[in-house]
Amino acid sequence: MKDILRGNAVVGQSGGPTAAINATLTGVIKGALENECIETLYGMRNGIEGFMAERFVDLSALFADESEQNALIHTPAAALGSCRKKLPSPDSEKAEDIAVFERIFEVFERYSIKYFFYIGGNDSMDTVAKLSKYAARKGIADSVRIMGVPKTIDNDLAITDHAPGFGSAAKYVATTMNEIIRDCAVYTVKAVTIVEIMGRDAGWLTASAGVGAYIGADAPDLIYLPERSFDMNEFFASLRLAFDKHPNIVVAVSEGIRFADGRYVGEGTQSGAVDVFGHRYLAGTAKVLEQAVKAEFGCKVRSIELNLPQRCAAHLASATDLEESVAIGRAAVRAAANEGASGEMVYFKRLSSKPYACEIEHCSVLDVANYISALPDDYINAEGNYITEACADYILPLIKGEASPAYENGLPKYVKI
Amino acid sequence: MKDILRGNAVVGQSGGPTAAINATLTGVIKGALENECIETLYGMRNGIEGFMAERFVDLSALFADESEQNALIHTPAAALGSCRKKLPSPDSEKAEDIAVFERIFEVFERYSIKYFFYIGGNDSMDTVAKLSKYAARKGIADSVRIMGVPKTIDNDLAITDHAPGFGSAAKYVATTMNEIIRDCAVYTVKAVTIVEIMGRDAGWLTASAGVGAYIGADAPDLIYLPERSFDMNEFFASLRLAFDKHPNIVVAVSEGIRFADGRYVGEGTQSGAVDVFGHRYLAGTAKVLEQAVKAEFGCKVRSIELNLPQRCAAHLASATDLEESVAIGRAAVRAAANEGASGEMVYFKRLSSKPYACEIEHCSVLDVANYISALPDDYINAEGNYITEACADYILPLIKGEASPAYENGLPKYVKI
Numbered sequence: 144m145k146d147i148l149r150g151n152a153v154v155g156q157s158g159g160p161t162a163a164i165n166a167t168l169t170g171v172i173k174g175a176l177e178n179e180c181i182e183t184l185y186g187m188r189n190g191i192e193g194f195m196a197e198r199f200v201d202l203s204a205l206f207a208d209e210s211e212q213n214a215l216i217h218t219p220a221a222a223l224g225s226c227r228k229k230l231p232s233p234d235s236e237k238a239e240d241i242a243v244f245e246r247i248f249e250v251f252e253r254y255s256i257k258y259f260f261y262i263g264g265n266d267s268m269d270t271v272a273k274l275s276k277y278a279a280r281k282g283i284a285d286s287v288r289i290m291g292v293p294k295t296i297d298n299d300l301a302i303t304d305h306a307p308g309f310g311s312a313a314k315y316v317a318t319t320m321n322e323i324i325r326d327c328a329v330y331t332v333k334a335v336t337i338v339e340i341m342g343r344d345a346g347w348l349t350a351s352a353g354v355g356a357y358i359g360a361d362a363p364d365l366i367y368l369p370e371r372s373f374d375m376n377e378f379f380a381s382l383r384l385a386f387d388k389h390p391n392i393v394v395a396v397s398e399g400i401r402f403a404d405g406r407y408v409g410e411g412t413q414s415g416a417v418d419v420f421g422h423r424y425l426a427g428t429a430k431v432l433e434q435a436v437k438a439e440f441g442c443k444v445r446s447i448e449l450n451l452p453q454r455c456a457a458h459l460a461s462a463t464d465l466e467e468s469v470a471i472g473r474a475a476v477r478a479a480a481n482e483g484a485s486g487e488m489v490y491f492k493r494l495s496s497k498p499y500a501c502e503i504e505h506c507s508v509l510d511v512a513n514y515i516s517a518l519p520d521d522y523i524n525a526e527g528n529y530i531t532e533a534c535a536d537y538i539l540p541l542i543k544g545e546a547s548p549a550y551e552n553g554l555p556k557y558v559k560i
Numbered sequence: 561m562k563d564i565l566r567g568n569a570v571v572g573q574s575g576g577p578t579a580a581i582n583a584t585l586t587g588v589i590k591g592a593l594e595n596e597c598i599e600t601l602y603g604m605r606n607g608i609e610g611f612m613a614e615r616f617v618d619l620s621a622l623f624a625d626e627s628e629q630n631a632l633i634h635t636p637a638a639a640l641g642s643c644r645k646k647l648p649s650p651d652s653e654k655a656e657d658i659a660v661f662e663r664i665f666e667v668f669e670r671y672s673i674k675y676f677f678y679i680g681g682n683d684s685m686d687t688v689a690k691l692s693k694y695a696a697r698k699g700i701a702d703s704v705r706i707m708g709v710p711k712t713i714d715n716d717l718a719i720t721d722h723a724p725g726f727g728s729a730a731k732y733v734a735t736t737m738n739e740i741i742r743d744c745a746v747y748t749v750k751a752v753t754i755v756e757i758m759g760r761d762a763g764w765l766t767a768s769a770g771v772g773a774y775i776g777a778d779a780p781d782l783i784y785l786p787e788r789s790f791d792m793n794e795f796f797a798s799l800r801l802a803f804d805k806h807p808n809i810v811v812a813v814s815e816g817i818r819f820a821d822g823r824y825v826g827e828g829t830q831s832g833a834v835d836v837f838g839h840r841y842l843a844g845t846a847k848v849l850e851q852a853v854k855a856e857f858g859c860k861v862r863s864i865e866l867n868l869p870q871r872c873a874a875h876l877a878s879a880t881d882l883e884e885s886v887a888i889g890r891a892a893v894r895a896a897a898n899e900g901a902s903g904e905m906v907y908f909k910r911l912s913s914k915p916y917a918c919e920i921e922h923c924s925v926l927d928v929a930n931y932i933s934a935l936p937d938d939y940i941n942a943e944g945n946y947i948t949e950a951c952a953d954y955i956l957p958l959i960k961g962e963a964s965p966a967y968e969n970g971l972p973k974y975v976k977i
Contacts, residue, residue, distance in 0.1 A: 220742035325637035326872040542970035553959035
């Protein structure tokens with residue numbers, strides 16, 4: 144049992160937006176308000192960048208009221224702003240790198256910050272790991288507690304059963320796919336519609352397109368995931384088989400599918416640009432396939448990129464996802480304040496799918512940072528072009544329940560910080 | 561007052577899907593069930609094509625139950641299927657053209673059809689007009705009543721204040737725009753996001769992107785409509801002004817914007833393909849602008865095509881739109897059966913915007929077919945890059961209220977016929 148640590152706390156959001164990342168923020172706020180070890184909870188604007196620039200807001204004051212908290216839960220995209228800053232290695236001996244960490248811990252001290260909560264995905268857990276390591280080397284590990292709180296629509300974080308934000312994105316994808324299939328089914332002419340879904344390295348979100356197939360709803364004819372290499376001739380052969388059944392084929396493809404030689408299918412239309420974490424920018428996978436299918440079959444072909452709405456459509460968030468996101472934010476505060484956890488990430492452990500039951504635990508952030516969790520083999524069919532029932536059983540509990548944002552003048556009412 | 565006409569009725573859906581076209585179908589079903597002049601209401605599959613092939617379903621039997629009707633109201637895209645068949649001129653003396661009309665009226669007789677309801681947009685009203693004209697020339701105008709019921713997300717039909725289906729599409733666009741703007745606002749780097757919205761000849765749907773600006777919600781920085789010619793240099797100048805205010809610019813553009821010389825902005829990426837009505841296929845307007853802005857500003861630029869979801873997202877339908885869509889379908893039956901209307905279209909006449917009040921009337925379909933209703937001048941600002949408050953006042957009542965489709969296993973439950 145660690146000592147009780149009293150002082151201020153700070154929370155930040157990092158990486159790509161989700162429809163549930165503010166629900167997690169609300170959970171941290173609730174946790175801080177109800178925990179007597181924490182005096183003021185600051186919010187850092189634009190993640191670690193804003194932290195270094197002392198761009199803080201007083202969340203304890205702004206969200207003392209439960210009705211304000213409820214509005215925040217339903218607001219999409221990081222209300223505190225985000226960043227994609229990558230911290231240098233804490234082992235670096237370069238003066239400019241050391242200066243970054245010194246600046247960060249100077250701010251810790253100036254604001255009497257004892258608790259640091261960082262809501263984000265893989266890259267954010269990397270930040271948590273580096274700050275923890277630096278604090279340990281400086282011998283101040285006992286006076287600050289640094290916690291990661293997961294978030295990613297990609298669902299590709301290690302250890303956790305699923306990531307907050309994924310359920311809402313999955314619900315958006317599965318619902319929109321149902322609606323697109325209805326739309327495509329109205330004509331009798333032979334046509335192929337290719338829907339591109341986010342997910343660079345793991346096919347979780349694309350897999351969600353197929354859950355309808357196991358519950359009597361509409362689902363695409365074919366699903367292509369980054370976990371299997373993509374072969375154009377096999378794709379054409381599968382389309383021919385699908386045309387034997389009906390004239391309107393709908394295909395779900397992950398933006399991250401690659402040929403056997405490792406080239407991204409969407410690479411054709413992209414420059415080789417990479418972001419600060421070295422990830423390649425991808426777009427246009429469906430567009431490339433559209434051209435290929437048009438050339439091969441000569442029929443009507445349409446490509447649809449679900450694009451940003453799949454990660455920010457809070458109006459269609461999963462109630463389960465929002466509830467769990469609040470719970471995990473709250474649990475992060477409890478783990479740090481009551482159990483002395485630091486350098487750790489809170490995560491979901493699934494106890495059962497039918498009925499669905501999950502509990503929240505925490506683990507070393509080192510077990511999470513920079514690992515990718517992809518679809519297991521038994522979630523993908525033998526042909527590599529569809530999900531299995533086991534996969535649907537995994538996803539379905541996460542999309543259950545409908546969020547109920549407040550509406551005003553016909554539009555959802557979202558809050559700003 | 562016309563004679564009472566007893567017999568069977570038939571209803572069809574044509575043109576592009578909407579989230580409310582089945583609500584209108586449900587209105588026709590309700591109208592037929594409650595009107596004693598009508599014995600059986602048939603549904604023709606795939607519009608006039610299915611009519612000629614006698615591909616009928618008995619809607620009176622299938623939807624006798626109100627709970628089935630309610631499920632149909634919330635189901636997107638034409639449940640009976642659609643077509644894009646253009647009828648020949650009823651004045652044509654070509655044998656193959658005369659055969660089309662003879663076949664159609666043979667089916668009328670075989671099924672004792674006295675009432676023909678056709679739900680669709682401009683091209684469908686063209687079909688209603690031609691059938692009416694042919695019936696008049698054949699001297700059978702007294703024994704069949706042919707009615708058009710409007711539908712189009714484009715809202716470009718003449719006479720009617722607005723078209724069923726537009727309100728739901730507008731609500732989707734305005735809501736999604738709000739969410740996209742939240743998403744884009746999380747980073748601090750200079751970026752432009754260009755959102756492409758449907759609407760070939762009229763900017764109604766693109767205009768809906770801007771309503772948030774007048775009710776304290778988020779709205780794009782700039783809006784480009786097909787009613788004004790597009791100038792790339794003026795666009796760049798407007799972007800520069802917008803960057804003075806904030807780093808994240810969001811622009812809404814209609815797929816149908818053109819340069820002063822009449823060329824579509826999106827034409828660059830398109831072949832000159834046209835559909836059977838001679839409409840040019842458009843896509844890629846945002847993509848073309850993305851490249852141009854990237855070249856000019858060198859900043860991050862993203863293009864988003866809202867694509868099919870804007871016309872089939874029934875989960876986000878406007879409650880006002882669905883109610884009105886049911887009402888106008890019902891009114892079409894009453895107009896034909898009780899008032900003897902034929903060769904006419906039912907339409908909305910707005911009595912007031914604040915408070916919103918509308919009534920349903922009917923007019924000759926000849927006043928509607930093949931006319932385009934575009935945004936009036938006072939709905940567009942002087943610079944031609946935004947909507948005015950008058951435009952927002954027009955649109956806002958139409959997006960009011962949230963539809964409540966039934967959900968099962970986390971997905972909306974849609975019906976199939």
